[in-house]
Amino acid sequence: MFTTRPTLQGTFGMVSSTHWLASQSAMAVLEDGGNAYDAAVAAGFVLHVVEPHLNGPAGEVPIIVAPAEGEVRVLCGQGVAPAGATVDHYRSLGLDLVPGTGPLAAAVPGAFDAWMVLLRDHGTKSLADVLKYAIGYAEDGHAPVERVGETVETVRELFETEWPSSAEVYLPGGESPRPGELLRNPALAATWRRVIEEAGNGSRTEQIEAARKTWSEGFIAEALIRQAAVPTMDTSGSRHTGTLTAADLAGWEATYEAPATYDWNGWTLCKAGGWSQGPAFLQQLAVLPSARADLPVYGSADYVHLLIEGCKLAMADREAWYGDADGAGTVPLADLLSPAYNEERRALIGEKASHELRPGSPGGRTAKISDHARAVAAGEPGFDALGLPGAGAGEPTVAKSGTSPVPGEPAVSADGATRGDTCHLDIVDRWGNMVAATPSGGWLQSNPVVPELGFPLGTRLQMAWLEEGLPNSLTPGRRPRTTLTPSLALKDGVPVMAFGTPGGDQQDQWQVHFFLAVALRGSVRGGLDLQGAIDAPNWHNDSFPGSFYPRGMRPGSVTVESRMDEAVIEELRRRGHDVTVGEPWSEGRLCAVARDPRTGVLSAAANPRGMQGYAVGR
DSSP: OOOSSOOEEESSEEEEESSHHHHHHHHHHHHTTOOHHHHHHHHHHHHHHHOTTTOOTTSBEEEEEEOSSSOOEEEEEOOOBOTTOOHHHHHHTTOSBOOSSSGGGOOOOOHHHHHHHHHHHHOOSOHHHHHHHHHHHHHHOBOOOHHHHHHHHHTHHHHHHTOHHHHHHHSGGGOOOOTTSOBOOHHHHHHHHHHHHHHTTSOHHHHHHHHHHHHHHSHHHHHHHHHHTSOEEOTTSSEEOOOOOHHHHHTOOOEEEOOEEEEETTEEEEEOOTTBSHHHHHHHHHTSOSSGGGSOOTTSHHHHHHHHHHHHHHHHHHHHHOOOTTSSOOOOHHHHTOHHHHHHHHTTOOSSOOOSOOOOOGGGOOOOOOHHHHHHHHTOTTBOTTOOBTOOSOOOSSOOTTTOSSBTBOOOOTTOOOOOOBOOEEEEETTOOEEEEOOBOOOTTTSOEETTTTEEOOOGGGGSBSSTTSTTBOOBTSOOOBOOOOEEEEETTEEEEEEEOOOGGGHHHHHHHHHHHHHHSOEETTEEOHHHHHHSOOEEOOOSOOSSTTOOOOTTEEEEETTSOHHHHHHHHHTTOEEEEEOTTOSOOOEEEEEOTTTOOEEEEEOOTTSOOEEEEO
């Protein structure tokens, strides 16, 4: 089978990420004697510099950790809603949705602390060792990918008229970043140098703990609070101040938890819990026929139709059941993944495409759907495809052919409205340690750059509803449901593969397609055909309420790559799917690494879409 690149194989270490500089920085750490976790932290901070339109230090990151000796754990780097972020407060401002940009949308930042906790508990390198790569690219500059400049251009007017601190970094001399010219962020480099200086000369652990305190209570916290208090133009068309306080920052830290898991045909899939969309991946597997032999032929119209319809059911359940509003972990995953429940759900998949939002009743419970989601799902008058009340007919939230090289990357307008996207990295080292991480938020187009720090606040609160009594209601001290969803797969209880992708609501669609391609299509060079699975023609649907402002949906929609078989496309249309044919390489930005526990052979592959993801290893 033709692939764009080989599946890499070796025995020393393998890295795959959404940017070549992050991949190579991680590999440099491995070459210097570091382990997978040291390398992940270094790569994470490099991604803040080289993909600033996709993530930042004040964003968030869920991380799945699989030590060579030890249990698989999820490290939650998703911050919570501040104490002042109540439904009543936002409603009092005349808002029906949390804005997609600005300080009102800022949760407690989670990424920095999660990276520090990972380094403290699983790494071996010092703070200075892992930060030096990001400092170098921020201070000395890096040649930005095309998408950075394109994103800046879409918000040029906003930066020049409303967010001057962002213009200073991303419009130096009035010019947006250009490929082949160096983009610098000296304020960010100075921030990390000061963090290292204030960490002192104690032990490695003492330095990391000092850095965490500098973030949550020191000069960084002070600057973040000052910025949150500045009236800022956001997607509502008005200027608002945020709710983030010093107490919010000082009172939160990244924590570990057990993964949500599902066993499928000899594999065990591990995801973050119901505060993320991760279990939707597991539900899509659970609704498939239990016997592998009962699956339709891979790539056929029957196969694609089955996966699309199963995804719709899982995403409808995501809307009804996922969230952290009560903080008690009451998402009914056991019932959602039970054989009896999924037999009922499987029976709903018919010959024709469904255009309905159909959450189930796991354990006999009654589904709770927000009024906004019901309105966009029903196509009520006054709600367009974007989900904007009273906006009339409008363009859908998905990228059509020619509008974005990678659907799911930020779609931004002059007022800063953005759907948002993310980055991803996977690493396995020679000892068998494995990690998958999906950093996101704190995009350059999400909030003004904090002048003293060189990076902006995030906007993850836009994923929570301004309606009480829902699993994902905006609730102080609770996590907004996130789209971020790294994956880890085991066989016979042993970690064998880490993978993931950017792409917002599409992440757990593309990842399911990738995993099944790996599981169903055989091997290459004696190992998993990671590159072949990544390169296979992909697709996604938007037949459920989106997670990003303005929270719209397109019932019955499917967007496919033009490389998909024309006969399959026509058959999907015959079955009632509203098919948009996109560019040939436009669906997903997957990364993956693997380890064969029998031989110790390591593998890696990366996505050619977007022209910046790379795998490295030896």
